[in-house]
Amino acid sequence: MTRITDADFWLDQMFAARAAQSGGVLRRSRAWIEREVGYGRVELEVRRRGFHMIEAADRLIVICHNELIRILF
Numbered sequence: 243m244t245r246i247t248d249a250d251f252w253l254d255q256m257f258a259a260r261a262a263q264s265g266g267v268l269r270r271s272r273a274w275i276e277r278e279v280g281y282g283r284v285e286l287e288v289r290r291r292g293f294h295m296i297e298a299a300d301r302l303i304v305i306c307h308n309e310l311i312r313i314l315f
Contacts, residue, residue, distance in 0.1 A: 249279040253287055257306075265307040272300050 261268055275284050284302070288295045292308035305311055 249283055252278050253283070257287070257291070262304075262306040268304040268306060270302050270304075272297065272302050275302055 256262065256268060256270070259268060260266070272281065275281055281302075284304075285295065288304055291306075294305040294308075294311055296303045296305070296313075
C-alpha cells in the first residue's frame, strides 16, 4: 500500500497550479520549500518532469516546460 505523505500532497498541489499546467513559472521561498518538503525532493520532481529550476536570492523559480531557456542578463 502506498502512503501519501504531506510532502506528496504539497508537491501535487504545487504542480497542479494553473501556472504549472500552462507552462508558466512557479516561485517559492527556499526556506518554505525546505520546511514543507525539502530541497532535494523538489529538485527530483522538477527533474522528473523535465522542467528547469533557478535559484535567485532566497527564491526558487521553477520554469514549467522542457524547452530551451536562455538567461539574458
